[in-house]
Amino acid sequence: MPDDIQNTLYKAALAVMANAYAPYSRFTVGSALVAEDGSLHAGCNVETVHYKGICAEASAISALVSAGRRLIRDIAVVGPDERLCSPCGDCRQRIREFADARTRVHVFARSGTLLRSYTMDELLPDSFGPDNLGKAG
Numbered sequence: 716m717p718d719d720i721q722n723t724l725y726k727a728a729l730a731v732m733a734n735a736y737a738p739y740s741r742f743t744v745g746s747a748l749v750a751e752d753g754s755l756h757a758g759c760n761v762e763t764v765h766y767k768g769i770c771a772e773a774s775a776i777s778a779l780v781s782a783g784r785r786l787i788r789d790i791a792v793v794g795p796d797e798r799l800c801s802p803c804g805d806c807r808q809r810i811r812e813f814a815d816a817r818t819r820v821h822v823f824a825r826s827g828t829l830l831r832s833y834t835m836d837e838l839l840p841d842s843f844g845p846d847n848l849g850k851a852g
């Protein structure tokens with residue numbers, strides 16, 4: 716059973732998914748995250764004709780950073796159907812950049828079923844992160 720934060724993130728991700736620009740794949744995705752200060756940020760996927768689009772998670776992270784925030788407490792992803800739409804490899808590394816050991820990643824089906832929740836270490840084990848270069852994550 717999703718908790719309040721998960722429900723809030725699911726609703727925000729589903730709402731922003733309606734704005735996804737996916738004329739080529741028709742694979743719409745929404746993502747929403749809550750920062751350490753409780754602020755909510757969301758993004759959808761944005762495709763381009765040269766196939767260098769932006770994933771929903773990357774969009775949400777851009778909104779986070781643009782708002783001057785740096786730490787993801789929880790992040791949700793909602794795919795276009797009932798299948799698991801887990802973050803791609805590139806997004807796993809992007810999330811890692813703004814995550815800590817408490818960060819959780821939740822993947823919902825479009826209907827709202829919580830399919831999986833991951834810790835950052837489950838999603839990207841033995842990751843290369845900011846600490847590898849002497850920076851706080």
Ligand SMILES: [Zn+2]
Pocket residue numbers: 770771772773802803804805806807
């Ligand atoms: Zn991605």
